[in-house]
Amino acid sequence: MSLATNEPGVSARLDIDLGAVAANWRQLDAMHPGETAGVVKADAYGLGAVPVAQALAAAGCRSFFAAHLAEAVALRAALPQARIAVLNGVFGHDAAVFRAHGLIPVLSTLAEIAQWRAQARAAGRVLPCFLHLETGMNRLALPVADCAVLAADPTLLEGLRVDVVMTHLLAAEVPEDANNARQLALFSTLLRSFPGVKTSLANSSGMFLGAAFHTDLARPGAALYGLNPTPGAPNPMRPVVTLRAPILQIREVGPGESVGYNGVWRAARNSRIATVGVGYADGYHRSLTNSATACFDDTPVPLVGRVSMDLSTFDVTDTQARPGDWLTLLGPRHDADALAAQAQTNGYEILTSLGQRYQRRYFGA
Structure with a gap:
């Protein structure tokens, strides 16, 4: 939801x-x-x-x-x-x-x-x-x-x-x-x-x-x-971390138009691009450019364009997402190990890079 x-x-x-x-x-x-x-x-x-x-x-x-x-x-x-x-x-x-x-x-x-x-x-x-x-x-x-x-x-x-x-x-x-x-x-x-x-x-x-x-x-x-101690086999540990970010804005982008620094991604169709306030200053690595995946509800949405210091952009064309809705950047469906594979690093670096600008909420204790 x-x-x-x-x-x-x-x-x-x-x-x-x-x-x-x-x-x-x-x-x-x-x-x-x-x-x-x-x-x-x-x-x-x-x-x-x-x-x-x-x-x-x-x-x-x-x-x-x-x-x-x-x-x-x-x-x-x-x-x-x-x-x-x-x-x-x-x-x-x-x-x-x-x-x-x-x-x-x-x-x-x-x-x-x-x-x-x-x-x-x-x-x-x-x-x-x-x-x-x-x-x-x-x-x-x-x-x-x-x-x-x-x-x-x-x-x-x-x-x-x-x-x-x-x-x-x-x-x-x-x-x-x-x-x-x-x-x-x-x-x-x-x-x-x-x-x-x-x-x-x-x-x-x-x-x-x-x-x-x-x-x-x-x-x-x-x-x-929650990181997998047995890579290559199902993770025996319970998930611990969920990272969500609200959509700040959705832009309509036409075919051939680019998104983000250096135009490293261009739309192949009429697209809806959601911007969230998370970037490499928050530990969301620049190496995730054009490779990461987030989720809206249960629908995967790809990161498009270059990750910048404070912002990242996702293609939400195939969803009903609106400004103010939340994307899940880390969670049970796409955990730190999965994000690490997309960033070409390991889950340790993903977790230890998480920045201090997030609102942190602890529960379950």
């Missing part, structure tokens, strides 16, 4: 189903024998870290991952009892801020370990940490040689309590990729240097790779927000 708006100043509306987020977490938690955390970095993939984390906590989630210190500090105010780990570690930060807010750094270098150990000495107590081991991603993580250094000199971890040893899968969304088995084998070997310590391996897609990848702590992110 189409919507009409009489709300002044609303250029577009982003509806976020917190009930679906919680249901997705419960579904993942039920299939994983260990603990299931919630990854809420990048403002919960663009959907709002605080409301999302509060919904996850209400569903039973007790551990959360942020990327940056500032993200974690803001999260702590909303979740005073949660375990919050900071993936990017303490490098470049005052380690005392981590301690003051009860945050757990994920340590990826010997220098970071020394920095956190110094903080433990200054505090006069044992401080918790996670260790991130390198198994093939070659980003932030302790190289294999440094793992050997730690194994040879246990004093390097004095004053620290290693709660979790983790690594990051580089191709979990491709089950047949040989890197999955290779990383699992290397991780298992490196764990011999950390007997009795809990482990964390699976991200969203990794949770679907089988029992061997089900360790003590899973770290789903994308799947919580």
Whole structure:
């Protein structure tokens, strides 16, 4: 059913189903024998870290991952009892801020370990940490040689309590990729240097790779927000996000007339072109030019012409759409993964690009 708006100043509306987020977490938690955390970095993939984390906590989630210190500090105010780990570690930060807010750094270098150990000495107590081991991603993580250094000199971890040893899968969304088995084998070997310590391996897609990848702590992110953790197969997760925009104007365009910058689309017939107030400044990517699809009621309507900073145009010729009616740019019939394919990117970038000009509405919590 189409919507009409009489709300002044609303250029577009982003509806976020917190009930679906919680249901997705419960579904993942039920299939994983260990603990299931919630990854809420990048403002919960663009959907709002605080409301999302509060919904996850209400569903039973007790551990959360942020990327940056500032993200974690803001999260702590909303979740005073949660375990919050900071993936990017303490490098470049005052380690005392981590301690003051009860945050757990994920340590990826010997220098970071020394920095956190110094903080433990200054505090006069044992401080918790996670260790991130390198198994093939070659980003932030302790190289294999440094793992050997730690194994040879246990004093390097004095004053620290290693709660979790983790690594990051580089191709979990491709089950047949040989890197999955290779990383699992290397991780298992490196764990011999950390007997009795809990482990964390699976991200969203990794949770679907089988029992061997089900360790003590899973770290789903994308799947919580409705992205498909099993590309090529039906999406097992509930949809979370709906993005709608009201039609600002409808123009009658004759055959041969162009629409938008540089005239990259021309009408082949008498056409009705609807303009909505969403553009690349709102995370609706310029690469969607002449390729995206929205919906009016249940009817697909193609994006025509170039996406501009604040506006996009759609061919609504075959509909009864009028100014003030709403087009659905993201929703169950055309989700972030589908839009990502049209933008030649991934669903992660679609969600994390969602701008701040949308009127955000949370429901279902």
